[in-house]
Amino acid sequence: MFNYRTRVLAVVNQKGGVGKTTVVSILGEYGGLIWQVAEGNQKRDARILIVDLDMQCNTSDYFVGMDAAPQVRGGQLPPKHPDYDGSDDYNERSTIADIFDGLLVLPHTVQLKSKNKDVEIDVIVGHPKELEEINEKFDRASGEIDKRVVNRLGELLHSESVASYYDLVILDTGPSRNPTFRAALRAATHAVVPFEPEEKSLQGVNSMAQAIASENFNRKKHKAKLKVVGLLPNKVRIGVQLHKAIINKITHNLPSLAMPKGVFLPLSIAFPKRDVKGARPKSIFDLRASDNARKKSIEVCEFIYKSIFENKSTNAVEVNETVAEA
Numbered sequence: 001m002f003n004y005r006t007r008v009l010a011v012v013n014q015k016g017g018v019g020k021t022t023v024v025s026i027l028g029e030y031g032g033l034i035w036q037v038a039e040g041n042q043k044r045d046a047r048i049l050i051v052d053l054d055m056q057c058n059t060s061d062y063f064v065g066m067d068a069a070p071q072v073r074g075g076q077l078p079p080k081h082p083d084y085d086g087s088d089d090y091n092e093r094s095t096i097a098d099i100f101d102g103l104l105v106l107p108h109t110v111q112l113k114s115k116n117k118d119v120e121i122d123v124i125v126g127h128p129k130e131l132e133e134i135n136e137k138f139d140r141a142s143g144e145i146d147k148r149v150v151n152r153l154g155e156l157l158h159s160e161s162v163a164s165y166y167d168l169v170i171l172d173t174g175p176s177r178n179p180t181f182r183a184a185l186r187a188a189t190h191a192v193v194p195f196e197p198e199e200k201s202l203q204g205v206n207s208m209a210q211a212i213a214s215e216n217f218n219r220k221k222h223k224a225k226l227k228v229v230g231l232l233p234n235k236v237r238i239g240v241q242l243h244k245a246i247i248n249k250i251t252h253n254l255p256s257l258a259m260p261k262g263v264f265l266p267l268s269i270a271f272p273k274r275d276v277k278g279a280r281p282k283s284i285f286d287l288r289a290s291d292n293a294r295k296k297s298i299e300v301c302e303f304i305y306k307s308i309f310e311n312k313s314t315n316a317v318e319v320n321e322t323v324a325e326a
Contacts, residue, residue, distance in 0.1 A: 002154045004224040005163035007308055009170050010188035014211070015204035016175035018194045019234040021058040022271050023300075024050060024172040027192075028063070029283045030301035032112045032121040037167050037309075045119050046167045049107060051096055051157075052126035053184055054174040055135070060125035062275060064108045074128025081106045097130035099156050100149055114286050122166075135178040149179040154187035168308065177211060185215040190227050190308050193257075194234040194265075197246035205231055205250065209257065229307045231257050232300065233264035263303050268293040 009027070011020045031048040052059040057076065060066055066076040078093045083106055091098050094106040107122035138145045156162065157169050173184045185191070193208045195201045209228075216225045231254065233247050251258040265271075270293035274282055287294040 001151060001220065001223070002158045004154075004189055005158045005160075006166060007168045007190070008157050008188045009168060009190045009192065009229070009304070009308060010173060010184045011171065011192050011194065012173050012181070012184065012208060012211075013193050013195060013204055014175055014177055014181075014207050015195070015201060018196050018201065018204070019265070019271075020194055021054070021062065021172055023192065023194050023232065023234065023265070024059050024170055025062055025274075026265075026284055026297050027170055027301055027304065028121055028123075029112060029285060030297070031168055031170070031305070032119045033114050033117070033283065033285055034298075034301070035305050035309075047165060048121040049124065049162070049166045049169045050121065050172065051124045051153075051169060052172050053096060053131065053153075053180045054126060054172050055128050055131045056174070057126040057128050057131075059172040060123065063110045063121075063123045064125050066125075072129055074132065076128060078125045078127050079108075081108065093127070094125075095127040095130065096124045096153075097127040097134060099152055100134050105156070112283065114283055131174075131180060135176070135180055138179045145179055145182075150183045150186050153180075153183040157187050168305075182215075185211065185226060188226050189224060190229050192229050192232055192304060194232045196235050197233050197243040197250075199242075199246065202246070202249075205254075209254070228257055229304050230259040230263075232259055235267040236264045237267050238264075259300075260303065263299050264296065265300055266292055266296050270294070 011024050013020060028048055028050045031046045035046040036043040037046045050059060050063065055074065057066055060078060065079060067079055069075065069077040078095045080092050081094045084090060084092045084094065089104045090106055091103060096105060098105050105124055107124045109120050110123050112119050112121060134149065138149050162169070171184045171188065173181055191212060193205065195205050212226055212228060219225060231250055237243050270284060270287060270291065274284065284294055284297050
């Protein structure tokens with residue numbers, strides 16, 4: 001079992017379609033373009049690593065680009081890594097799936113361009129076919145699952161080389177409670193749970209709280225616990241009474257896990273427009289200052305980053321037991 005040395009934020013929800021990839025991309029862009037880290041008497045741009053564990057690999061496609069491969073299970077392949085040198089230690093199409101087979105992994109360096117500056121973040125892409133096969137292979141192999149999968153991700157992300165370089169690692173996860181999902185929870189120091197403010201989403205919120213509580217129960221007493229930064233309302237239509245009612249219900253029933261009042265991501269065309277190849281502006285933070293999607297994204301990211309980096313106990317809560325039904 002590894003020691004927790006790196007800040008690792010998992011964006012998780014076992015329900016699909018709640019906007020995990022959108023949240024990951026916004027948090028990654030904010031970290032690279034806006035967030036500053038103190039180093040001595042000065043501040044510098046944060047060094048961000050994004051890891052795509054979702055079998056759909058939408059985060060990989062957004063930041064790096066995937067190769068179409070209709071003949072392959074999953075329909076796409078990760079790109080060939082430009083720095084691959086023929087070594088047997090890596091795959092030419094290096095992905096996070098390789099670590100579960102004992103190989104090393106090569107992150108892709110991605111340029112983030114904004115009106116004010118250009119920065120770089122690193123992305124470890126996913127592999128639809130191989131991630132799916134890993135989840136199938138180890139789903140019932142309880143004797144090997146912790147060693148081969150659940151703990152393996154944490155061993156990488158909390159290694160000395162990763163901990164000493166990156167300020168924050170952000171994990172995109174799939175909607176299933178499979179081995180790679182469990183690996184993400186095991187590796188994480190913090191979690192954010194996006195949800196749509198609809199009645200059908202409440203069961204998923206409680207399921208995630210229970211999964212996090214179970215993870216904390218399974219961690220040894222001397223190990224750091226997984227803290228929840230908050231349940232993040234996404235795709236919010238603030239003029240819709242149902243959305244207001246659901247958010248208020250979460251705040252009332254789960255006050256320690258709810259985001260502060262007014263901290264949410266709205267339903268906005270600005271988010272999916274970024275996904276179009278060649279879209280400009282690419283970053284939500286390059287929209288005009290008055291744009292509501294930009295303003296709400298800044299509020300969300302600022303709260304999450306301050307919760308993680310400033311270690312405010314009021315903003316990051318340990319979930320150690322099953323919560324009451326929302």
